[in-house]
Amino acid sequence: MSLLIKNGEIITADSRYHADIYCEGETITKIDRGLTPPAGTEVIDATGKFVFPGFIDPHVHIYLPFMGTLAKDTYVTGSQAALVGGTTTLIEMCCPARKDDALASFDLWHSQAAGKSACDFTFHMGVTKFDATTEQQLREIVRRGISSFKIFLAYKGAFGIDDTELYKTLKLAKELGVVVTAHCENETLVSERCAELLAAGKTDPGQHHESRPPLVEAEGVHHLMTFAELTGAATYIVHLSCKEALDQAIAARQRGVRVGVETLIQYLTLDKTYAEKPNFEGAKYVMSPPLRDARNQSVLWNGLRDGLINTIATDHAPFDFEKQKPMGKDDFTKIPNGIPSLEERINLLYTYGVARGRIDLHTFVNTASTAVAKQFDLFPRKGAIQPGADADLVVFDPSYRGKISVKTQHMAVDYSAFEGWDLEGRASVVTVRGQVAARDGKFTGTLGRGQFLQRKPSHF
Numbered sequence: 001m002s003l004l005i006k007n008g009e010i011i012t013a014d015s016r017y018h019a020d021i022y023c024e025g026e027t028i029t030k031i032d033r034g035l036t037p038p039a040g041t042e043v044i045d046a047t048g049k050f051v052f053p054g055f056i057d058p059h060v061h062i063y064l065p066f067m068g069t070l071a072k073d074t075y076v077t078g079s080q081a082a083l084v085g086g087t088t089t090l091i092e093m094c095c096p097a098r099k100d101d102a103l104a105s106f107d108l109w110h111s112q113a114a115g116k117s118a119c120d121f122t123f124h125m126g127v128t129k130f131d132a133t134t135e136q137q138l139r140e141i142v143r144r145g146i147s148s149f150k151i152f153l154a155y156k157g158a159f160g161i162d163d164t165e166l167y168k169t170l171k172l173a174k175e176l177g178v179v180v181t182a183h184c185e186n187e188t189l190v191s192e193r194c195a196e197l198l199a200a201g202k203t204d205p206g207q208h209h210e211s212r213p214p215l216v217e218a219e220g221v222h223h224l225m226t227f228a229e230l231t232g233a234a235t236y237i238v239h240l241s242c243k244e245a246l247d248q249a250i251a252a253r254q255r256g257v258r259v260g261v262e263t264l265i266q267y268l269t270l271d272k273t274y275a276e277k278p279n280f281e282g283a284k285y286v287m288s289p290p291l292r293d294a295r296n297q298s299v300l301w302n303g304l305r306d307g308l309i310n311t312i313a314t315d316h317a318p319f320d321f322e323k324q325k326p327m328g329k330d331d332f333t334k335i336p337n338g339i340p341s342l343e344e345r346i347n348l349l350y351t352y353g354v355a356r357g358r359i360d361l362h363t364f365v366n367t368a369s370t371a372v373a374k375q376f377d378l379f380p381r382k383g384a385i386q387p388g389a390d391a392d393l394v395v396f397d398p399s400y401r402g403k404i405s406v407k408t409q410h411m412a413v414d415y416s417a418f419e420g421w422d423l424e425g426r427a428s429v430v431t432v433r434g435q436v437a438a439r440d441g442k443f444t445g446t447l448g449r450g451q452f453l454q455r456k457p458s459h460f
């Protein structure tokens, strides 16, 4: 099976040129002008369109038991939504509860994806406790092809670890060359503030922000950076939302701490007034860290442009507005956290980033694909357009005009946080390892074809 993408404008993290891309089987084999394919080759005309490497979402939740309920997507719906939106690889958080066994949880998460996903996938292994058994199992999980851990400084009692566990996890990561991704918020401050707000009768979704203001996140980052500096481990801050937290990460970098920074498309496009919408509608916009004051958006866009922020994710965690969000109707601390956006990350980033002049095309490709692949040991198999790379390609139509709506989305959730928003451009053809998997907003791929991507640690 072969595929030729003709006459497109190829855009990578650092180059821009017109050429044809020829793929044999699952791999890009030739890039040149005026290629003539052998008979039987599927030809896609990309005239007037961009060709990007397949996009990678470095932080999603598909299988997620959380706050007593289960996130709505499965790999059947989630991978279709991802592909329609130009995302060809998912990195999911494997999140065992503290009482759960690490290896059994890894197997459970893997079994949720294998045989179902239409796109490729791998996991950050959640370290939600650290003892002798867990350590042994983490070593085994790394041998099986995982090169990143995930820890929570928040959610004490559910996922959160204490400082002894944090120190030991970072020491093990340093020894194994694994990067430690971290949710940074000070749990004590969060729980004290939640209790104070509830006692004062402040129960609506808008209070979620007040329970965890920017300083709470900045303290979490500072805390992690101190431990990273002392252990020498490579770290990565997930879903960074505000200037105060970014300042702590930059200060640590200046001291030599190895730290990658991820922000989310939601923080770039939404602000805390959304979570303050009346009649409980704000619950659609509750996630942690919370949506921030709009002043942070330019800080985040500028951070992407200047390379201070490395990657863009979604922290995709879909919970229905009708049936699940109301668990927190009278108590904002019980609202299941998450703003679904797996499907729209790339279209929003293009429309509100590139088309509005906030970032250039190379920053767009780098932060949503190439830098992710490099950070998480997938490059150059993923995140690159070059001979030998997987033929994961996005033919993108910048002349498309449309609107986001729950009515047309593939995510299995009953609302869109971006209902009615304009889009200026979208993926017109998406390929996964040489096979067309989405066309003009419709899924055309093969469920179960997605592969588990083996990774080797490199962060020694």
Ligand SMILES: [Zn+2]
Binding pocket: 059, 060, 061, 093, 315
């Ligand atoms: Zn998450």
